[in-house]
Amino acid sequence: MLNTVYKLLSCLLLIPATLLLAATAQAHDARPLYVQVTELNKPALESKSAGAHQYLLKLQVPPSVESGNRPFITLPDNCSHERFGLVIQLSCTSSLAGKTLEIHYPQFNPSITTLIRASFSSGASYQTLLSPSENRWEIPTEQSTAQVISDYTVLGVEHILIGWDHLLFLFCLLLISGTFKRTLITLSGFTLSHSLTLVMTTLGVIQLPIAPVEAVIALSILFLAAEVMRDRRHTLAWRYPVGVSVLFGLIHGFGFASVLQDIGLPQTELTTALLFFNIGVEIGQVMFVSAVMLVLFLLRSWRPFPDGKFQQLMLYGTGSLAAFWTIERIAGF
Incomplete structure (x- = not known):
């Protein structure tokens, strides 16, 4: 019976997985x-x-x-x-x-x-x-300042929710963090680090070419997916996931900043726009993380559900997509 359920779920997952692959072949094509x-x-x-x-x-x-x-x-x-x-x-x-x-x-x-x-x-x-x-x-x-706050908050939320590479990285962080406390610390480290490089890049303090940055972002997803798949809990990534989130969070911040630089900031409301774009990114991040944690909790509460096989299937898909992005972005240098 369990095998039958698993096969049925696997078949059903092929449909959204195929759509996801088609929709995310270019991670940032959905810009405004x-x-x-x-x-x-x-x-x-x-x-x-x-x-x-x-x-x-x-x-x-x-x-x-x-x-x-x-x-x-x-x-x-x-x-x-x-x-x-x-x-x-x-x-x-x-x-x-x-x-x-x-x-x-x-x-x-x-x-x-x-x-x-x-x-x-x-x-x-x-x-x-x-x-x-x-x-x-x-x-x-x-x-008005209120209009700037509204526009840039919406832009921040929209960017994180259509940025599939950032979302897949967050998904892998959730899997490698484990407990709620470790997850909270790990995500806080990611938030602080990407906020730092977002602000510094937008203000012109640090500048990096975006093509290598996006390649490293894809590589960060591939690295985490492989770590979770291998399940070697003695490695540094498993023992200190916050270190991984902070290190790669700095790189992801450059990716966020590239979009904001394309859009531009109002010089009369520079601080306000930058602050609320970042707040919008965090709101979108919380929405995604909350939805994923809820879905995982519900699935794990259902006894017949093959949690290990489902996670393995998701990780294979995530790693394959990340590998594709890595090769594609390096080829675009």
């Missing part, structure tokens, strides 16, 4: 569409049309958007534009403050959010996060 509008003190590009206010508009489209469905921006009526490759120069008769930008897709929005940032020559910088169901934003004349 990023729109940057920057006001120029003077025109940086030659323009045939003259206006009182000159801007550069750049779109950073995530790889998950197909080439035939690349979004475009509908500009206010007071602006003319010229395209220079991937950059659009706007010439407007009045400031964009108070004007509306609209984002459209030729086919459909592939369920991604949109981050828009507008920077003015005065030093003011405003941004918003649009859900997939929203496609327009009125650039404010002044942005």
